Amino acid sequence: xxxxxxxxxxxxxxxxxxxxxxxxxxxxxxxxxxxxxxxxxxxxxxxxxxxxxxxxxxxxxxxxxxxxxxxxxxxxxxxxxxxxxxxxxxxxxxxxxxxxxxxxxxxxxxxxxxxxxxxxxxxxxxxxxxxxxxxxx
Numbered sequence: 001x002x003x004x005x006x007x008x009x010x011x012x013x014x015x016x017x018x019x020x021x022x023x024x025x026x027x028x029x030x031x032x033x034x035x036x037x038x039x040x041x042x043x044x045x046x047x048x049x050x051x052x053x054x055x056x057x058x059x060x061x062x063x064x065x066x067x068x069x070x071x072x073x074x075x076x077x078x079x080x081x082x083x084x085x086x087x088x089x090x091x092x093x094x095x096x097x098x099x100x101x102x103x104x105x106x107x108x109x110x111x112x113x114x115x116x117x118x119x120x121x122x123x124x125x126x127x128x129x130x131x132x133x134x135x136x137x
Contacts (some may be wrong), residue, residue: 001033002104006122007112008090010039012063015050025066040090041070058097071097091117105129112136
């Protein structure tokens with residue numbers, strides 16, 4: 001099965017913070033599934049980019065077999081309107097980025113509720129590809 005996970009704040013094991021989506025992806029890999037996580041490289045507690053986009057607005061990276069699609073979002077330094085811009089830029093950019101990437105179509109899409117726009121964009125792609133959607137809370 002090819003599984004897509006949408007979580008704005010997902011991260012690999014090398015950065016401080018929660019890694020539940022990475023851990024879930026690794027468990028799914030052991031069961032024979034392919035997993036792609038769509039996340040932002042701007043870290044919400046470090047308040048800085050953790051990804052070198054190499055002059056692009058995204059980066060495809062692999063960590064222990066888990067594929068990450070890092071999307072460059074608007075930075076912010078305090079929890080104000082710029083954080084909302086960061087959140088909106090995640091969903092907005094993925095809306096246009098995913099069709100350009102040429103990824104294998106998913107069999108299942110998971111949208112995580114770190115904010116409402118991650119499951120919203122996940123739902124959009126589930127409908128587009130006519131695939132099941134799991135709302136992860």
